[in-house]
Every structure is written in C-alpha cells, then in structure tokens.
Amino acid sequence: MTSHSNSPQHTREHHATDQGMPGTELVVEVGNIAHGGHFVARHEGRVIFVRHAIPGEKVRIRLTDSGDSSRFWRADVVEVLEASPGRVPHFWKQADSLGSWSRGSAPVGGAELGHISLERQRALKAEVLAEQLKRLAGLDLTTEVEAVGENHDAGLGWRTRASFAVTPKGRLGMHAHRSDAVLPIKEMPLALAGLNAMMLWELDLSGIARVEVAVPANGSRPLILLAPEESTSPKRLHSILSQLPHEVSVASFDPGKGEVLQLRGRTWVQETAAGHQYRVTGEGFWQIHKDAPETLVGAVTGYLSEGGYLEPGAAVADLYAGAGLFTAPLADAVGVTGSVLSVEGAPGTSRDARKNLHGQSHVEIVQGRVERVLHQRARSFDSLVLDPPRAGAGKAVVKQLMATGPRAIAYVSCDPASFARDLGYFQQGGWRLESLRAFDLYPHTHHMETVGLIVPAG
Structure with a gap:
C-alpha cells in the first residue's frame, strides 16, 4: 500500500468535544x-x-x-x-x-480529478452517468465516456475560455471549492498555450473583481473581459489596460446587466466550427473545449442524418441555440427548401446568431424563452436539437417539445442529472432513448457532455 505523507504537521484528530467542527x-x-x-x-x-x-x-x-x-x-x-x-x-x-x-x-x-489517471476518470464518469440514468430515468444503461481530440496531451491545454477572480492584493486568482476565498495562481494548465502566454498573474489587477478570457482555438484574436469594482476609476481602468498584451482585444463588462464596453480592439471573438465562422460577443456561450464544437456537431448531425430525420426540405428547430453552433450545419443539411427555427434567450447571443446566419433566408432567428416561443408559434417539426443550460429543459418544456410532433430530438447536455431527469419526463410522455454518447470534454474535472437521440416509443 502507498502512503502519501503530505498532511500538515499539526493535524487535529477528532475527539468527542470537537467532532464535526470544520478543520477536524x-x-x-x-x-x-x-x-x-x-x-x-x-x-x-x-x-x-x-x-x-x-x-x-x-x-x-x-x-x-x-x-x-x-x-x-x-x-x-x-x-x-x-x-x-x-x-x-x-x-x-x-x-x-x-x-x-x-x-x-x-x-x-x-481540477478536482487531476489526481486520477485519465482512463480511471472516464470510467468514474461513466459510473456517474449510469447511476443518474438509473435513479432518475429508471434505465439500466452503461455508456463509455469517449476521449476527445489528441490522446497524447495528458488532458491538458484544452480550455479556450477561463474565468478568474482577483485576490485582495490585486493578483489573478481562483476560488477554493464552495468558498469566498480567492487564492492566487501562477498558471492554468487546462487552458490553451495562448492564455498562459499572456502571463496575467504577473499583473496588478487592483480594482477588478473578475476577469474572463477567451482564446479561440483557430488562433484568431483573443479577448479579455474586465469586470471593474464599483469604485474603480476610468484612470485606474486605463492603467490596467496598458499592462495587457497589445495584440489582445479588451473590454469591460457588467455581469449583472450583461453590458460590454469596448476598451481596445473588438468586443467579440471569431470562432470556427463545421466549416462556418461564428462571432461570439462578450460572455456569449461557446463550448469550452477546443475540440468540442466539431465533436458535438458531428454527434448531433450524425444521429439525425443516419435516422433520416435531417434531410433536404425538412423542418427543424435549434433550441437554446446560442450563437448558432448547430443552427448553421442544420441549415446546410435541410437546404433552402427546408426551414430552421433558432431560439435563444440571451439578447446579445441572439444578435450574434443573426450575424452568423445572415443571408440564410430559410433560417428564422427568434430571441426569447423557449417555452414562450413554442407557445406562440404552434407548429410541427421533423426534428429538434435541444442544448439547454446546466439546469436542463424541465417538465413544462419537455411537454411542449413532444407536442410539436417531431420524429426525433437530439438532446445535448452538460449535466447527467438534469439530462436523466428530463429523459424521465420524455419517457412519461411515451418517448424513449434511442442512442446515447458521452464525451470527456472536461478532462480532470467531474464534468462531461452527453448527446442523446430521443424518439417516440411507437
């Protein structure tokens, strides 16, 4: 048996008087x-x-x-x-x-799983997925969690986006788990080399509450977003701007209001996936792993095309569509004789989708809550793509989706619990899980991504 003796010198073994106290x-x-x-x-x-x-x-x-x-x-x-x-x-x-x-x-x-070999990490994630499917959807199903991209990278250097806090002394940092404490960092091994090359941990960031960094995998111009504290003066903000690499776009943003203000360069980044260019503004959602967009688009269109649900002339919908990652390839597949409804709730991201799909007359971009748009636009679809936030779609939306009469739904999820819960709602409505794939898009963390094909049981 192996022993690792890295415990503090002055440990505090439990006794009846202090049992259960933090630090025990x-x-x-x-x-x-x-x-x-x-x-x-x-x-x-x-x-x-x-x-x-x-x-x-x-x-x-x-x-x-x-x-x-x-x-x-x-x-x-x-x-x-x-x-x-x-x-x-x-x-x-x-x-x-x-x-x-x-x-x-x-x-x-x-990086809470960084002490575990990648092979064992994926096996453990498969156990979690199987347990959630059993507990919340009543399914006995074991699914391999697939490695993504190059297998010789040790699961490092994949993040195209990272969020940081700032220590009281103005240094770049991250939070401890479930804590307000911000700890200084000197590297981000999970991120692309371009992010580490900025050396943001060497700067004085006093006056900034939060820092968001986007480094596109295609090598286009990165973007740094600064969230100033309320008391931060324009002069102080300009001083911080002068420390940042000149080749990087910089903007200030208000997380509460979602407002982005240009400081230098542009307020958006250019991403590439599935043969399309995508503009993503500010904090707009984009898959974090450098290989995630291609992987997920391939899984979704593969399921729908192989099943005959995605053909020229088909009517499809992309729900929680973001900047249009799935909308563009769906539009390619159905052609001008088909139609694509793209629904996104965030106004800024929806505006990005309009720019990204400009000129596609058979694509309709609608900004609004999915449940409200579906209620207002009662229509049927051949197939749907569903990529909800971590909390999932929920019972009411699942019921609406089934009512639109699609022959298949491709469900993209970043949370096995909400996916299994929603799958249970589909099953209650007479639908079933036809196929499922799981991807290790977040190595060294507990997160994973799943793509399920859900069809009417009949």
Whole structure:
C-alpha cells in the first residue's frame, strides 16, 4: 500500500468535544463516486462527501463544511494512507489537495480529478452517468465516456475560455471549492498555450473583481473581459489596460446587466466550427473545449442524418441555440427548401446568431424563452436539437417539445442529472432513448457532455 505523507504537521484528530467542527481530521474508507466530483465516505453513520479521493482508498480527510445539524459533511483529502492504483501525481500545484493543505490552505477548484489517471476518470464518469440514468430515468444503461481530440496531451491545454477572480492584493486568482476565498495562481494548465502566454498573474489587477478570457482555438484574436469594482476609476481602468498584451482585444463588462464596453480592439471573438465562422460577443456561450464544437456537431448531425430525420426540405428547430453552433450545419443539411427555427434567450447571443446566419433566408432567428416561443408559434417539426443550460429543459418544456410532433430530438447536455431527469419526463410522455454518447470534454474535472437521440416509443 502507498502512503502519501503530505498532511500538515499539526493535524487535529477528532475527539468527542470537537467532532464535526470544520478543520477536524478523520480517517475514512472511500466509497463510490457521486455526482459533482465527490466521493462517498461514512463516519459513525454520517455521510461525508470527500473531494480529491478515489474509491477504495483509505485516507485522512479534513472537514471543510460540517456541523452536528448538517445532513452530511464535506471534506478534502489531506493524506493518502492506502492509495488506489489509479492515483497519479497532480499536474497543478495550486489544485493539488495534498500539497495545498500541507502548506496550510485549501486547493483551488477546477481540477478536482487531476489526481486520477485519465482512463480511471472516464470510467468514474461513466459510473456517474449510469447511476443518474438509473435513479432518475429508471434505465439500466452503461455508456463509455469517449476521449476527445489528441490522446497524447495528458488532458491538458484544452480550455479556450477561463474565468478568474482577483485576490485582495490585486493578483489573478481562483476560488477554493464552495468558498469566498480567492487564492492566487501562477498558471492554468487546462487552458490553451495562448492564455498562459499572456502571463496575467504577473499583473496588478487592483480594482477588478473578475476577469474572463477567451482564446479561440483557430488562433484568431483573443479577448479579455474586465469586470471593474464599483469604485474603480476610468484612470485606474486605463492603467490596467496598458499592462495587457497589445495584440489582445479588451473590454469591460457588467455581469449583472450583461453590458460590454469596448476598451481596445473588438468586443467579440471569431470562432470556427463545421466549416462556418461564428462571432461570439462578450460572455456569449461557446463550448469550452477546443475540440468540442466539431465533436458535438458531428454527434448531433450524425444521429439525425443516419435516422433520416435531417434531410433536404425538412423542418427543424435549434433550441437554446446560442450563437448558432448547430443552427448553421442544420441549415446546410435541410437546404433552402427546408426551414430552421433558432431560439435563444440571451439578447446579445441572439444578435450574434443573426450575424452568423445572415443571408440564410430559410433560417428564422427568434430571441426569447423557449417555452414562450413554442407557445406562440404552434407548429410541427421533423426534428429538434435541444442544448439547454446546466439546469436542463424541465417538465413544462419537455411537454411542449413532444407536442410539436417531431420524429426525433437530439438532446445535448452538460449535466447527467438534469439530462436523466428530463429523459424521465420524455419517457412519461411515451418517448424513449434511442442512442446515447458521452464525451470527456472536461478532462480532470467531474464534468462531461452527453448527446442523446430521443424518439417516440411507437
């Protein structure tokens, strides 16, 4: 058995007087993975959700969220007493729980599975997906979580977008898990090389509350978004602007209002996928993994085309359409004799879709809530593409979708729980899951992406 002795020197073993207090350390056996990147352990009948563990390990944990009245506790691993064969050295110093706690602080979030081999990560994600499908949709189904892109990159260098906080001292940082604490960082190994080359962690960002960075995978001009604090003066903002690389576009933005103000260059980035160019403004949604757009478009159009649901002259809809990632290839497939309805709720992103699909007379871009648009435009479709936010579509929208009478729905999801819940609603309405693929579009995190083909059971 392997032991990793990176525990703080002054550990605090539990006693009857301090049991359950945050900071208490316990020794536990680690059970199965749970949705959300946690692993289930038990101590004297209490469930503890442990991060940075692997099933089958014996570990020392530090309670981070606990109390006698809590239904369950949360904890981080601080020492591995009996290691899993799937454990590997963490690639990122600031996200490594063992090393971080030995230095006296929590790890940053964002790479919570970085201590696990990629092969084991994907197997664990497949377990989570199977468990959610069983629990929420009553399905016994095991689906492989597929690797995406190059397999020799160790799961690094894939993020085209990253969000950062700023420390009280004005340094680029990230939050610890479920914490307001902002920890300084010196690298972002999951991001494209272009993001790391900006060296934003070397700058004085005092006066900025949040930083968003977009580095398109096609090599086009990056964009940095700065969210100033209310007290930040224009002079201070200009001083920060002067520190940023000249070849990068810079804009300020208000997360609450969704407003983007040009400071230098442009307020948008140019993305490429499936033979199309896409303009994405400000914080507008775009798939994070550099290979995600091509992968997901291929999966969606593959399902619909192979089933005969996406042909010239067909009527299709792209719901929660964003800037039009799926809308453009759908328009190609149905041709000018067909029609595509593209629905997106965010005004800015919907404007991007209009620009991206300009000149496509058989495409209708509508900005509004999906449920409202479907209610106002009672019509039938041959097939639908559904790519809702993490919370899923919900029972009311699923009912509306079935009422439009499509022969098939391609459902793209970034959350196995909301996907399984919505699938349960489809099944209650007489539909079934025809096919399912899962993709590891977020290596070293607990996230995954699924594409399901859902059809009427008859």
